[in-house]
Amino acid sequence: MAEQVAGMLGLVGVLSLLCQWLGWRMRLPAILPLLLCGLLLGPGLGVIHPEQLLGDLLFPLISLGVAIILFEGALTLNFKEIREHGRMVIHLVSVGALVTWAVIALACRYLMGFAWELAILFGALVVVTGPTVIVPMLRSVKPSAKLGSILRWEGIVIDPIGALLAVLVYEYVIATNDPAAHVLQALGLTLLVGLGLGAVSGWLLGLILKRRWLPHYLRNTAVLTLMLGVFVLSNAMEEESGLLTVTVMGIWLANVKDLDISDIIEFKETLTVLMISALFILLAARLNSAAVMALGWGSVGVLLVVLFIARPLSIWICGLGTSLSRNEKWFLSWMAPRGIVAAAVSSLFAIKLQEKGFAGAELIVPLVFVVIIGTVVLQSLTASSWARWLGVQMDAPQGVLIFGASAFSREFARALQNLGFKVLLSDTNWDNIRLARMDNLPVYFGNPASEHAENTLDLTGIGRALVISPYRKLNPLVNFYYQDVFGESKVLGLNNFESGSARMQMSESYRQRLSLFADGISYAKIASQMSRGGKVKSTVLTENFTLTDLQSRYPSGFVPLAWCKEGKLYIATSATELAQSGYELVYLILAEEAGKAETSSETADTGAELA
Secondary structure (H helix, E strand, C coil): CHHHHHHHHHHHHHHHHHHHHHHHHHCCCCHHHHHHHHHHHHHHCCCCCHHHHHHHHHHHHHHHHHHHHHHHHHCCCCHHHHHCCHHHHHHHHHHHHHHHHHHHHHHHHHHHCCCHHHHHHHHHHCCCCCHHHHHHHHHHHCECHHHHHHHHHHHHHHHHHHHHHHHHHHHHHHHHCCCHHHHHHHHHHHHHHHHHHHHHHHHHHHHHHHCCCCCHHHHHHHHHHHHHHHHHHHHHHCCCCHHHHHHHHHHHHHCCCCCCCHHHHHHHHHHHHHHHHHHHHHHHHCCCHHHHHHCCHHHHHHHHHHHHHHHHHHHHHHCCCCCCCHHHHHHHCCCCCCCHHHHHHHHHHHHHHHHCCCCCHHHHHHHHHHHHHHHHHHHHHHHHHHHHHHCCECCCCCEEEEECCCHHHHHHHHHHHHCCCCEEEEECCHHHHHHHHHCCCCEEECCCCCHHHHHHCCCCCEEEEEECCCCCCHHHHHHHHHHHHHCHHHEEECCCCCCCCCCCCCCHHHHHHCCECCCCCCHHHHHHHHHCCCEEEEEEECCCCCHHHHHHHCCCCEEEEEEEECCEEEECECCCCCCCCCEEEEEEECHHHHHHHHHHHHHHHHHHHHC
């Protein structure tokens, strides 16, 4: 029996990895192959029976998994970032969420015949979208920068807010099952414990992290362990208050001033990916085909309301007073796929409600999965065509992601920004990021190929990546990661390896990507030039001032970096052949020439003063 359980769990793990890979390869939300895999192994072939496989451990595992998912989502809810991303995002996660909740609850009540308590709970459960389903769709659809930013930030922010709403509604529902005299008492205690303990534990954990009372190698493990401990303590103090507590705890921690939790978020996301994958297969395998069929045509009606009434109504109400055009609103009206939070939280609450004897609770999970399948499948397959028909897809993006925020990268980024192109600097070195921020350059602190970056990095308007960093082990990872995002020809890097080095062997395909700027140009040579006074400049080349004239001005040479022509950006490589005129050239003046230029300038200034 033990070997069978271990074998089944191993199978789930391998299949979850395969499903994640398929989602990444096909540029679809991973939830889709995970869902299909679970349905095939469970109701389809009857290979996996989660209740038999895990027995009494199933409910605790789902409970702890949901707690981790909600805490990880809450860690991304920074109020400052909400304010920075526009009126439409704020409207969608507040007024829009309430409109969606109300419309779906009414549909569930009158089309499915649910009791009001269950209808209201179901409406709260399917409010959330989430970055894990939105981000892959945006990469394939490629809407305009404004629409991509709105949808991405809505998914990030609505995740913890929607989960918090669902938890509060659930607490109200179970409280109303008690005698009337105990309703306010039970709900009040849940809110008191959840809000109070969540805030206090978030404050204490923030204090521990800010004052560095823990060694760095224990930070991630300690945060996870303490969060789970607070979850268990909260449930012990007041039944069912733990989810509210960890959500509030995560939100509090995300908004502690001057506390960097990027490494914690990345660790939690790695853990969450593992848990989401395995958990979602098990949850889908629990589905009873008879229960899905028992939903009848009412479930189709609820799905149609979600697609064609709730979302459009929410968008058009939230869009009042904004600069969004009619076509942009219609596009947003079709982009609201539901994801893992709805599935996990609904499964947990359904089990709890069935234990408490709520009639109809067994129908919540099948109906949630109908909404998930319907929204993900229909919107994934049609969103690109819809965007093209409405004319809201962006042209070939000209922006640049630069990995490495050294002095050279910052000057290069400023030059590109001055030409009107979007730039984004990423680095794992905080000092470089701090200096870039002081120059008012957009930045991302961390590994741009991480799970955190995948869900939160705003790549709208960016169409290529340049790897200009000294991190030899990380550079290939970033290079190959963004080849899948932008295409092989859109990712270039500098050669940081000594020729003939036995320690650092490169594949031929990767070596071909290391052709940035010119032959023989490496990160070390550029850094040396910058340290000795090299400068990045731009010059418009015309028939009156050609490339030959520029070369005469700098006889010791310069390094072409990029050029702009008719609103398009071109990056120089070792194969570049520059025309004589008709474009604006960005180039690196070598240190010797930069020193001469400064000396000439000082001499001219002195002469002017004497005159």
